[in-house]
Structure formats: C-alpha cells, structure tokens
Amino acid sequence: MLISPKSAPALFEDLTQNCTLPLIPEELEGTSFLRRHGHIVIGDTALRGYxxxxxxxYDDRDVSRAGRALAELHVAFTDLTDLTDLTDLTEVQLPEYGDHSGQEPxxxxxxxxxxxxxTYDAAFHKTFRERRDSEDWHATWRDIGDNGLPGGLTMTEFLDARSEMPHMDNIAGTKPRGLLSRSGGQWLLPRVYAELLDxxxxxxxxxxNRARICSGCGAQGPRGAWRAPTANGYITLCPTCSGATYQAYQGHLRGVLYEAVRRSTRADDFLCRLCGESRAFTWDHCHDHGYIRGPLCASCNTFEGKGVRxxxxxxxVLHLLECRSCQDQQTLPRRFHTAVxxxxxxxxxxHGRCRNRPHIRELEHTxxxxxxxxxxxxxxxxxDVSPAEAADLVRGFVTRVLGDLG
Incomplete structure (x- = not known):
C-alpha cells in the first residue's frame, strides 16, 4: 500500500519504539531530497519515492523494512543517560579541516x-559570537584542542550546537552527535553503528551514480546536473537528449501576464531559458509586475528564488529584464535592490585608508x-540609502549591463 510522507513517520516510529539509536522519523517527510536519486535512505535501507x-x-513495505532493520540493530549501553558509556566501540578517524578540498564533490x-x-561549524559560530570585535578572531577557530574539538569547544557545546537546525544533526535518519565519545586521544563510536553508517x-x-545515467542515451553525467522533475517523479536527461526532446524558448510569451497562461501553457514542453540544458519545470515571472520571464528548470528557479548572488x-539580469515593466523602467525586482x-x-x-572591501549586511528596510x-x-x-538613491543605483547597474552587451 502506498502511504504519504506525512503518514510514514508514524508507522516508522511504531516499529522503532524500542530501538536504542536516536532516530529522526521526520526524515521521511523531506521529499525535496528525492531529487538526488529518487530515494530516502534511512539507516542502510533505501525507500523509493513514488x-x-x-x-x-512511499510503499509501506519499504517503511516497515527500514523500521524493522533499525529496531533489530542493538547498540548496547550500560546507562542510557550516559551515551559515552558504551560496551562495544570502534575508533573513528575524523579528517582535518580542508582534507577533502578539491578531491571530492x-x-x-x-x-x-x-x-x-x-565540529568546525560549531567552533566558527562560537568564536564569532565571543570574539567578533577582535581583528584576529578568524585565526584560531580551526585550532584543535586537547579534547579533539576546534576553537576551544567543549563537548557539551558541540552536542548543543545548531540544535534548531535538524539537518545539522542527521545522518541516515539518525542522530550521531550523542553517540560520539572521546578517549585516549581517539574518537569513538559504537561499532555496529559505525558499520551501519558505512x-x-x-x-x-x-x-x-545510478541517477547520473541519462535515460535517453545511457551517458553518465555530472552528479545531479541532469536531474529534472516531472509530474511522475525525477528523470535524468543529458543536454543533447533534452535538446532533442524539448523546444527552446523563443520569447513568445514576452509581455504576457503569468496569470493568463499559468494553467493553459505547459512550461515543461520547453528547455530551461537560463541553463539551456534541462527540461523546464515552471514559468518564472516577475512578482513585482506579474509578467512572464520564461521557463526555468527546478534548479535555476530555486537559485533565482533565493536571490543570493x-x-x-x-x-x-537579461532574464529579469524579460519582464516588460522592469525593462521599460530600467529597474529590477525590489528584492534584488539590496544586492545592487x-x-x-x-x-x-x-574606513580610513584601508583597502579591503567591508562585509555588509542589511539591518532594516522600511x-x-x-x-x-x-x-x-x-x-x-x-x-542609509534613500529610495531615490536606490533607484539611481539600480538604474545605473542595469544601464551598465546593457551597455556591456553593445
């Protein structure tokens, strides 16, 4: 029987109520992660999304299989209130800062x-909070202390760090922080748990790797780059197969209001207007003026929606100026004004004779x-930047971009 992501956690919790591992049943609700390869992996069990x-x-049999597998995984504690008092431990080698740089995706x-x-994330935020006014605060947060933690962190501070962000304490639908311990200069984890994570x-x-294979020609592409959403799930198509399957957008809806076409014209008949490689997912439009800008794939649409860089x-910028009103007024949507x-x-x-660029953050916009x-x-x-000054800066920015195109 197929069950919804909202119903799956209840079934999973019922099956794992006696499990000794700290679990995160809510991981089953995170359907956005299905983009990676169409599955949610809980423990060492892959649950396919339909x-x-x-x-x-999900298929309830897959949820049951994942729950039973974790329920049967026994991590022995002598005292459940002290997760460092474990009877079967294995050494865990944690890489140093930047060990993977340029080597792994x-x-x-x-x-x-x-x-x-x-550990480094917690150390960075601790040092920033406590020494942000010091000119050399950034020089010490990576230094490893005698307890194996950087930046002067205590184990308690590490366990409590970023508790408001579940993804910062989630691997395989489990919570590993509280299972990690330190003894004799070594990091330790329960052996059966480390084997599960492997x-x-x-x-x-x-x-x-399977999700990297183009369903059209069988070519293997970059990780995640060819994935595109459809009404029936995600597909993997290379740019060549996408180009042969979907049509390039030629601006035929320029000047048309989004509300006039959003239900009558399919965006996924086109290639993404920005990357030109993936099947489009939605009609991107200007929220200030309502005009269609063009079809975008899910990745480009998310990138535009966040607005960061x-x-x-x-x-x-040319994509944003597909909005007729933005182009006529030589402006950009208001949410991009702060970036300009x-x-x-x-x-x-x-400040003074300093040549360095300052770090800038917006405090208020009223x-x-x-x-x-x-x-x-x-x-x-x-x-403070007045509305008139902001408008002039944005207008100048747009003019320069258009001027650079000749």
Missing amino acids: KHKARWT WDQPDWRRQLRSW RWEQLEEDLI FLDRPGS IRDHLEATER HGVHWLELTCHGRHWTK
Missing part, C-alpha cells in the same frame, strides 16, 4: 567528513530606506 499527480508516496556521502564539518555511505553513492550569474546596493558600497566604502551595517577588521559603521 509520484502521481504531483504527490509523493560537495555532495559526496561521507559521514566522517560530515561529523568533522559539524553501509549507508555506500548505498547513497551507488544510488547517486543570482545577479553574478551570466544572463541573469551592497555591491556598490563594497566597491566604494572604506519605507523604501535601506539601513546597512558595514564591518571591516572589527570596525563597524552604518549607511
């Missing part, structure tokens, strides 16, 4: 690297006025 009419489901399944990255790591890698991407202002201040603002804080080597100052 999609029909834009709704995801960012999404490479590697639970040891993940654990180490959490199996999870291999299974994830196998699924990722989007203007640095080649072709991004920030780039301008980074290029022009300095009644069209942007209030920003600038920081450089422990010095802080603020700037």
Whole structure:
C-alpha cells in the first residue's frame, strides 16, 4: 500500500519504539531530497519515492523494512543517560579541516567528513559570537584542542550546537552527535553503528551514480546536473537528449501576464531559458509586475528564488529584464535592490585608508530606506540609502549591463 510522507513517520516510529539509536522519523517527510536519486535512505535501507499527480508516496513495505532493520540493530549501553558509556566501540578517524578540498564533490556521502564539518561549524559560530570585535578572531577557530574539538569547544557545546537546525544533526535518519565519545586521544563510536553508517555511505553513492545515467542515451553525467522533475517523479536527461526532446524558448510569451497562461501553457514542453540544458519545470515571472520571464528548470528557479548572488550569474539580469515593466523602467525586482546596493558600497566604502572591501549586511528596510551595517577588521559603521538613491543605483547597474552587451 502506498502511504504519504506525512503518514510514514508514524508507522516508522511504531516499529522503532524500542530501538536504542536516536532516530529522526521526520526524515521521511523531506521529499525535496528525492531529487538526488529518487530515494530516502534511512539507516542502510533505501525507500523509493513514488509520484502521481504531483504527490509523493512511499510503499509501506519499504517503511516497515527500514523500521524493522533499525529496531533489530542493538547498540548496547550500560546507562542510557550516559551515551559515552558504551560496551562495544570502534575508533573513528575524523579528517582535518580542508582534507577533502578539491578531491571530492560537495555532495559526496561521507559521514566522517560530515561529523568533522559539524565540529568546525560549531567552533566558527562560537568564536564569532565571543570574539567578533577582535581583528584576529578568524585565526584560531580551526585550532584543535586537547579534547579533539576546534576553537576551544567543549563537548557539551558541540552536542548543543545548531540544535534548531535538524539537518545539522542527521545522518541516515539518525542522530550521531550523542553517540560520539572521546578517549585516549581517539574518537569513538559504537561499532555496529559505525558499520551501519558505512553501509549507508555506500548505498547513497551507488544510488547517486545510478541517477547520473541519462535515460535517453545511457551517458553518465555530472552528479545531479541532469536531474529534472516531472509530474511522475525525477528523470535524468543529458543536454543533447533534452535538446532533442524539448523546444527552446523563443520569447513568445514576452509581455504576457503569468496569470493568463499559468494553467493553459505547459512550461515543461520547453528547455530551461537560463541553463539551456534541462527540461523546464515552471514559468518564472516577475512578482513585482506579474509578467512572464520564461521557463526555468527546478534548479535555476530555486537559485533565482533565493536571490543570493543570482545577479553574478551570466544572463541573469537579461532574464529579469524579460519582464516588460522592469525593462521599460530600467529597474529590477525590489528584492534584488539590496544586492545592487551592497555591491556598490563594497566597491566604494572604506574606513580610513584601508583597502579591503567591508562585509555588509542589511539591518532594516522600511519605507523604501535601506539601513546597512558595514564591518571591516572589527570596525563597524552604518549607511542609509534613500529610495531615490536606490533607484539611481539600480538604474545605473542595469544601464551598465546593457551597455556591456553593445
């Protein structure tokens, strides 16, 4: 029987109520992760996602299989209130900072690297909070102490760090932080748990590699790059097969309002207007004026929606100017104004004779006025940018972009 991601955690919890591992049943609700390879891996069990009419489901037999496998995995504790008092431990070698740089893709399944990255993340935020006004605060947060943790972290601080962010304490649907212990200069984990994570790591890698295969020609592509959503799940198509299957968008809906076509014209008949490689997923439109800008794949649409460094991407500004009103007014959607202002201040603002670019963050945006804080080597100052000044900066930015195109 197929069950919804909302129903799956209850079945999973019922099967694992006596499991000695700390689990995260809510992992089953994270259907966005199905993009990677169409499965959610809990422990060492892969649960395939099934999609029909834009709704995801799981086979309840897969959920039961995952739950029973974890319930049968016995991690022996002499005292459940002290997770460091374990009877069967194995040494865990955690990599040093930057060991994997340039060697492995960012999404490479590697639970040891993940654990180490959490220690550095906690150390960075601790040092930033406590010494942000010091000019050399960034010089010490990577230093490993006698307890094996960087930045002067205590074990308690590491266990409590980022508790409000579940993905920062989740590997294979389990919580490994509380199972990690230190003795004799070595990191230790329950042996059966470390073996489980090794199996999870291999299974994830196998699924990722299978998802790299183009369903049209069988070519193997970059990790995740050719994945595209459809009404029935994700497919993998290389740019050549996508180009042969879907048509390039020629701007025939330029000047048309989104509400007039969103239900009558399918975006997924086209290639993505930005990357030109993947099947489009949705009609991107200007939320300020309502005009269609073009069809985008899920990846490009997410990138545009977040807005972070989007203007640095080649072709991004021209895509935004597909909105007729933005083009006529030589402007950009309001949510991109802060990025233009920030780039301008980074290029022009300095404290004294310092040549370094300051770090800038927006403090407030009310009644069209942007209030920003600038920081450089422990010095802080603020700037306010009026609506008229913001409009001039954006207009100048758009003019320069268009001018560069000749």
